[in-house]
Amino acid sequence: MSVGRLNDKVLRAAGFTLQGVLSSASIELPDQAARFRQLLVFAHSGGRFWQSAAGRMTGKNPLDELSAELARDFMARTGIDDYAVLYPGDEFAFDLIALGRELGWHHDSPMAIGIHPMFGTWFAYRVVIAADTDFDESVEESMHACEHCVSKPCIAACPAGAVGQDGFDLKACSSFRLKSGSPCASSCIARLSCPVGQDHRYQDSQVKYHYDISLAALRHLGVSDHGSS
Numbered sequence: 001m002s003v004g005r006l007n008d009k010v011l012r013a014a015g016f017t018l019q020g021v022l023s024s025a026s027i028e029l030p031d032q033a034a035r036f037r038q039l040l041v042f043a044h045s046g047g048r049f050w051q052s053a054a055g056r057m058t059g060k061n062p063l064d065e066l067s068a069e070l071a072r073d074f075m076a077r078t079g080i081d082d083y084a085v086l087y088p089g090d091e092f093a094f095d096l097i098a099l100g101r102e103l104g105w106h107h108d109s110p111m112a113i114g115i116h117p118m119f120g121t122w123f124a125y126r127v128v129i130a131a132d133t134d135f136d137e138s139v140e141e142s143m144h145a146c147e148h149c150v151s152k153p154c155i156a157a158c159p160a161g162a163v164g165q166d167g168f169d170l171k172a173c174s175s176f177r178l179k180s181g182s183p184c185a186s187s188c189i190a191r192l193s194c195p196v197g198q199d200h201r202y203q204d205s206q207v208k209y210h211y212d213i214s215l216a217a218l219r220h221l222g223v224s225d226h227g228s229s
Helices: 009-013 048-052 062-078 096-103 153-157 170-177 189-193 204-226
Strands: 018-023 038-045 083-087 123-131
Touching (some): 038 048, 062 123, 096 123, 153 189
Antiparallel strands (some): 083 123
């Protein structure tokens, strides 16, 4: 029996403004997770989750650790103790972007980042739980913001020429970010130029945090590929 739409106020207050439910049959999952009926998907938007994490930014993956803690607390409040936290975690690997598309939360943008009609690119998937819950499934039909954007400022703003009408050049983006003194090392000029969701834009410290992590990953790949930093 349905218990209605998933809309947990505690998680919403923590910044998880996007809360969706899918049938586990709609996504290919490992056997350990496929035995559950539903997938509960949570994403943050804007800066509220970042503010919730203030004072806790220690450890290897502080945002993931806080997300997992919030997930466990939510399941405890539902009274269900048999479930699997699929994300964050290393045990399961699957496509978060595919879940977002299935839910109707985002469309692909020229920047190779999902874009939400209200939040723009300023949202991110934080938690996925597989459980035998009975929430209403919440697949939405959403507008593709990029199709209504005539000027496409993200294309003109990208100093690496990586953002294009016909696709995203990951190699050009990565190479430019790795250059000494690159203005895109700890940010993304193209992303900042997008007019969609500007009211929900991350504060500078949050932008830097996420892009510093991705830059470190690029540098690690450079060491692996070329034998030197």
